[in-house]
Amino acid sequence: MKQKLLTLIFLLFLLVGLAAIGRLAWMKLYPDTTSQPVATTSAPKAKATKPNHPYLQLVPANTLFFVGGLERANLETVLQSNSILGTYSAPKGENAPLIQFFQALASQFVNERLAGPANVLKEFGIRKDNALTFYTVGIAPVLRFEVDNEDKFWHQIETAAESAKLNFKYTSILGTAYRQFALNPEQPDLTMIVGIQDGNAIVTLLSDKFDMDTKSKLLGKLPIANNILESGTLTQTTDKYRFEPAHFGYIDFTHIADVLLKQDNGLAAQMIEQLEPPKSNNQPDSSQASQDTVQNELEAFQTPACQKEISSMIAQMPRVVGGTLLGSNPQESTVKVVLEIKNNQVLQHLSSIRGFIPKFVTDTADQALVNFGLGINMESFAPAISALWTSYTESPYQCQPLEENRQSVQQQSPAMLSMMLAQASSIRGLSLSVQDIALQFNPISPIPKVETADALVVLSTTQPKALYDMAAAMNPMLGSIVLDPSGKPSPVPFGAMLGIELNAAIKGNNIVLFTGENSAKIVAGLATENITDNGFMAESINYSKINTLLSTAAAPDSPIWRQKPLSPADCILRDDVIHQLHQLNGHEVIEADFTKQGFVSTDKVFSTKATEPSPHKIEAQYDTYLLDNGCVEILEGVEQFTTANANTGVYRAMAKSGECDSYETTYKWTRSGQVLEFNYLEERSRPQEDCGVEFDEWQKLKSQKSARCHIRNESVDGFECIFFDPEGNYKIIYKKKASTEDKEAA
Known part of the structure; x- marks a missing residue:
């Protein structure tokens, strides 16, 4: 090609x-x-x-x-x-x-x-x-x-x-103006075009080698004989x-x-x-x-x-x-994705490997940090793989590449897999849950220590005692833990190595390893839960809890930032990550299964509305700071926001010597939500930042100059603003200067 x-x-x-x-x-x-x-x-x-x-x-x-x-x-x-x-x-x-x-x-x-x-x-x-x-x-x-x-x-x-x-060029094709962008300088005839006609925008790929009929259909100038609407x-x-x-x-x-x-x-x-x-x-x-x-x-x-x-x-x-899906709303929305499978025999084999997923995986989604469940019927797994292998390899193909592949696959018999899985045929699923966890961060090591944990791991099996005894016979560490068939928990010695109290037990048709109060309650409920082939995969994520955990890990005083000094850009990125984490809320439940429609994944998101920050009046005088390496704040000037003359302001930059102001500019400012916009009017400066020299005369800007920033961490004492710049975003910290009245009160 x-x-x-x-x-x-x-x-x-x-x-x-x-x-x-x-x-x-x-x-x-x-x-x-x-x-x-x-x-x-x-x-x-x-x-x-x-x-x-x-x-x-x-x-x-x-x-x-x-x-x-x-x-x-x-x-x-x-x-x-x-x-x-x-x-x-x-x-x-x-x-x-x-x-x-x-x-x-x-x-x-x-x-x-x-x-x-x-x-x-x-x-x-x-x-x-x-x-x-x-x-x-x-x-x-x-x-x-x-x-x-x-x-x-x-x-x-x-x-x-x-x-x-x-670079792009202006061009006209079939009466419509477009901007034409070259995809590759070595292939100038293949381009991306962007155009608008009667309020309808189009972005597509176009080649000079396309004939007029092809271009007309691609750009919507000619009707499509068999279109998607008429097809149904x-x-x-x-x-x-x-x-x-x-x-x-x-x-x-x-x-x-x-x-x-x-x-x-x-x-x-x-x-x-x-x-x-x-x-x-x-x-x-x-x-x-x-x-x-x-x-x-x-x-x-x-x-x-x-x-x-x-x-x-x-x-x-x-x-x-x-x-x-229909019925979705801002508080609860469901996205469904389906790989359509029309071959009933293949679908039957795939469905046979479905196993058991305990109810806690989805039922505690609003409480747990994360849950995960994999339902797999190991008794049916090897036969299903063998049946799919046979259906592909039993009949020769007339298509040469397919036949070569069939012969190659035929040499890889699944018989060995069946023998390996025979001892685990009683397994029906593996599930786990982290209900809660607290981490302690060490300034010396980036790897945190588990301070407290509430979690469990569940192996579901039709023969829990026999499976555990077989595993214990092959592993001396497991051999030291005796599980009571009545369900009484047994302490796990190596839990002390992790700094947590760890227990193991047989509960109904489940072998469980757990620690923590909530997990103990879930384990107790497993004793009466019947094992059925009810699914293939399920998981849940609680964004509110992850927010709390990661916000602690990413906090400015966290040891993870002490490994090496951060650049100003890294400081902004860190603060942005923290800000976004604080916006996370709600929880999500994802399930995947084999159904009559094929392989179906559903993703349910349960959201709570994020709290919008309450704006403060910014009309005041501020000391302004820029970030240096290590996120150190460096005083660099003074800024005054007023409501006079339809919101005017003045910014004064400090000279490198710190003994005077070396640059001044005036502007109009507007605020929309959390965005602050500046339209600059005049400017003046001291030659060579020499404090012994007077300012030049005020000069109107020869071309329009503006800036925009996003307000963060707003309070009565000031705010931070991230400025959008093509060369890289930067942040200014505004700290309110005490007014005369404040000083007198102090």
């Missing part, structure tokens, strides 16, 4: 991965709150949806992936659901300019978000109720969304491009899985296989053909030879036999689908 084609396919699958992971994270963290929970005890029912969407007729039915919905999403509500207000500074490095561009754009987006969801949409010119959609036309990824202020949108794009030193795929997906109409997506492996196997004779095939350069009789270089090798390897899978057999395999697991 030629280099341009490989580049495009690589970018395509990179975007597919980002779409799948990013969108599911988006749906988890930012659930749509326009749908209220159904007022009934029964499961929410899928509602008939009349599409309210401008882009669906532009999406081919055979798109390789789809992320979006049947309805517009309220992006302001979506962003409001995120309670973490972190800053982000685009990292500086040797990344390609295009990557640096997206990093800069992300930095601008996150920092604008600090002033609130409405602000970020306003400053990016993005419409609140938005039909944002991500899909492919042929093999080219396309992102569409709605804007309501083109000037602001282009300002953000061009600012990020300037920061990344990414979207309504079928939402109805089947009960997804919110505005939040779902999928990756279609069958269409991806059609492209790679050259079974697609439509637009994807035309794009590939147009990207391939003409045949040359010249001696190819090493790079060309490598590309030809890849092409030959792909061609081995493009024979009629491979097309038929591989397509048949893919049809058994055609898609990964995911979305927010």
Whole structure:
């Protein structure tokens, strides 16, 4: 495959991965709150949806992936659901300019978000109720969304491009103006374009080699004959899985296989053909030879036999689908992801390995720090693997690469695995829980010491006494611990090495190791809990407790920061991490299991609204400090905020000698939420910071100059402000100077 084609396919699958992971994270963290929970005890029912969407007729039915919905999403509500207000500074490095561009754009987006969801949409010119959609036309990824202020949108794009030193050119294609960005200087004909027409923005990849018909369909200038709306795929997906109409997506492996196997004779095939350069009789270089090798390897899978057999395999697991379930709300949202499995025999074998997960794994999610449970029926595990192995290896394939792989797998018999697992056939699952833990940090060692712990480990088995006796016979340390079949706990000697009181016991069909009061109560309940094959995997995370634990570990006086002096940038990063940890709240329960639909993962997030900081009046005079190495605060000037003349202020920087002010500037200031904005008016300075020389005359700034910062740790005594700068964020600490009245009172 030629280099341009490989580049495009690589970018395509990179975007597919980002779409799948990013969108599911988006749906988890930012659930749509326009749908209220159904007022009934029964499961929410899928509602008939009349599409309210401008882009669906532009999406081919055979798109390789789809992320979006049947309805517009309220992006302001979506962003409001995120309670973490972190800053982000685009990292500086040797990344390609295009990557640096997206990093800069992300930095601008996150920092604008600090002033609130409405602000970020306003400053990016993005419409609140938005039909944002991500899909492919042929093999080219396309992102569409709605804007309501083109000037602001282009300002953000061009600012990020300037920061990344990414060149672009203005171009007009089929009557619409675009900014065109080169992906690779060595391939100038393959570009990323960004354009807006009638409030509809598009971002996609374009090649000069595409013919006019291909460009017209890619850019939405020509209708798509078989579009996704008319195919019914979207309504079928939402109805089947009960997804919110505005939040779902999928990756279609069958269409991806059609492209790679050259079974697609439509637009994807035309794009590939147009990207391939003409045949040359010249001696190819090493790079060309490598590309030809890849092409030959792909061609081995493009024979009629491979097309038929591989397509048949893919049809058994055609898609990964995911979305927010109906009934989700800001306090409780559920994201469901399904790997569709159509082969009932394979699904039956996989389902047979499901084991036992105790109730405490999910029932104590709001109390425990973390819980985890793996349900696995070891008696069925080896037979299931053997059955799957046999089904793959028993019949020869006509497709040569598949047949070679089959013969290789056939030599790896699972018989040895069956023998190894025979002694553990009574095991049905392994679970653990950390109900609570306190750590003591040592300034000498970065590894903390466990001060107190409340935790347990559970091995579920149909024959607990026999399994333990067998393990004890092979391990002298276990042999010293005698477990009473009646369930009475036995002390574990090596618990003293950890500084905790550790006990072991047999409770019902479980071997347990535990310490702590809450864990002891959970262990007592296990005695009456019947072992059933009720799941494959479950876990829970309590963000509020993790916040407390990590905030202690990351506190400014924590020994972990004493290993080496922190740079000012590291100090800001540390403080930002601490700030974000304080925003964490609620808990999350993740479950994965084999069902009739396939391999299903559900992620439930239970949230409590973060407390917004109460603003204080900042009109006062402050000493200002910058951070030095080791997070040491260095006095560097004085600043005065007033409400006079529509919020004016003055900043005076101290000379290096500390004997006088060497620079002054005046500005207008505004505050929006936790963001403070400065628009500078005039400035003056002392030549060479010489305190014996008078200031120059005030000079109006020749060009507009502004700055923005995010307020942190606000109190009556002052505040901190993180300034957003393309060269790297920095922090100024404002400490209020005592007023005359305060001094007299003192």
